[in-house]
Amino acid sequence: MAERPPTTPRPDSGPYSETIAAIATASGRAGIGVIRLSGYGLLGFARALSGKEPLARQATLSNFHAADGCLIDSGLLLYFPAPHSFTGEDVLELQGHGGAVVLQMLLARCLDLGARLAEPGEFTHRAYLNGKLDLAQAEAVVDLIDAATTTAARSAIRSLQGEFSNAVNVLLEQLIELRALVEATLDFPEEEVDFLEAADAFGRLERLQQSLAKVFDRAQQGRLLQGGLHVVLVGQPNVGKSSLLNRLAGDELAIVTAIAGTTRDVVRSTLQIEGIPLHVIDTAGLHASEDEIEKIGMERTWREVERADVVVLMADARGGVGEAEQAILAQIPAHLKRITVFNKIDLAGQSAGFQEESDGPVLSLSAKSGEGVELLRQQLLRIAGWHPAEDVFIARERHLRALADARDHVSAALAHLPRLELFAEELRLAQTALASITGKFGADDLLGEIFGRFCIGK
Known part of the structure; x- marks a missing residue:
């Protein structure tokens, strides 16, 4: 026999005593649209909307009515009683037709019944606060x-x-176990030497360092998958930047002519290399000019360079790196990774090639024929630090910073042995850094920043 949904008590007060509602599907014309509600005591909403009391986790064919009894739509009604739902609260979903007007009518009816419009990410935020997801898992939803x-x-x-949270939790358990031993030993200073030997403190920390390095590497790969690599093509006019963009993209995205200065604005394309999003930006040629439009284009070029991960300086293979290219190199920030590309080897009678020099890789290729372009793709992956792996998990910049902080504190702890007070403090700081990844310790402003980037309805 089907389960009869229980009546879930509503909290007495606070923002999470309110029922929230939102359109959970993307805007626009579609076959199906979903209204999602989360709160407590949602059976009353179900009865008011459909005249039915749905069974838990079963789709119920229903008509959805306005306050005056007029039919708004027909579709499926689904009810997930707390705590067995995405948010950990009662969740009600109305699955109807995907027209924008009918969805707004249904949403307005839910709001009239006492729900309020959900904030961006509020459903996932409630799932986090109710222990259904940790912070890293919540961020993975939007990823x-x-x-x-x-x-x-x-x-x-x-x-x-x-998977990411489990890897972090294993590191935390190792830290907590070691901290517990240290804190206990601090009460008996005469036994410090015995502790260091018996607990194998040095060996434990070395193993922890190795584990941290592996997790950091996996997270770093995931950060590349999440954000991709921003590559900016720079050089004088007519060296083939637009041709190279078109070759990499496999499409005629940028206008290519024999006339110098054809590109006067930024042209962008996102493509994939072995699963890594590559954001390639073609820019206006850099040269002395009194043309107002060209000046604006070159200003935009330098703004893109400031945001780049990699700068590709292009030069004509027939002329090499001259004074103009040297002037461009002098303005590129020293910390940026760079690749020098000699294009038009088909006109210079040269072959594709690669060599590593002190200031970065140097490649020879033909954007027109495609010869040597694969060398550039592989060098971009190498510079990004990508190596294919099956166990990569998505990570964000804040995760990498937290892992790097934990790594630094563990290294500092090793340096402080056998001074246990400083040793213990570094372990505590490492634990705090790691715990911020999953949200065991996290500031409210961090939570607001994370969930504020979600879409409404999620």
């Missing part, structure tokens, strides 16, 4: 939605399923 490649999507689902 899965935003995934630009199949590799990124697979990594995001691994993080959503808890």
Whole structure:
């Protein structure tokens, strides 16, 4: 016999005593649209909307009515009683037709019944606060939605399923165990030497360092999948920047002519190399000019360079790196990774090639024929630090910073042995850094920043 949904008590007060509602599907014309509600005591909403009391976790065919009894739509009614739902609260979903007007009518009816419009990310925020997800898993929800490649999507689902959190929790358990031993020993200073030997403190920390390095590497790969690599093509006019963009993209995105200065604005394209999103930006040629439009284009070029991960300086293979190219190199920030590309080897009678020099890789290729372009793709991956792996999980910049902080504190702890007070403090700081990843310790402003980037309805 089907389960009869229980009546879930509503909290007495606070923001999470309110029922929230939102359109959970993307805007626009579609076959199906979903209204999602979360709160407590949602059976009353179900009865008011459909005249029915749905069974738990079963689709119920229903008509949805306005306050005056007029039919708004017909579709499916689904009810997930707390705590067995995405948010940990009662969740009600109305699955109807995907027209924008009918969805707004249904949403307005829910609001009239006492729900309020959900804030961006509030459903996932409630899932986090109710212990259904930790913070890293909650962030993986939006990463899965935003995934630009199949590799990124697979990594995001691994993080959503808890692989990243489990790896962090293993590190935390090792830290906590060691901290407990240290704190206990601090009460008996005469036994410090015995503790260091018996507890194998040095060996434990070395193993922890190795584990941290492995997790950091996996997270670093995931950060590439999540954000991709921003590559800016720079050089004088007519060296083939637009041709190279078109060759990499496999499409005629930028206008290519024999006339110098054809590109006067920024042209962008996102493509994939082995699952890594590559954001390639073609820019206006850099040269002395009194033309107002060209000056604006060159200003935009330098703004893109400031935001780049990698700068590709292009030069004509027939002329090499001259004074103009040297002047461009002098203005590129020293910390930026760079690749020098000699284009038009087909006109220079040269072959594709690669060599590593002190200031970065140097490649020879033909954007027109495609010869040597694969060398550039592989060098971009190498510079990014990518190496294919099946166990990568999506990570963000804040995760990398937290892991790096924990790594630094563990290294400092090793340096402080056998001074146990300083040793213990560094372990505490390492634990705090790691715990911020999953949200065991986290500031309210951090939570607001994270969930504020979600879409409404999620």
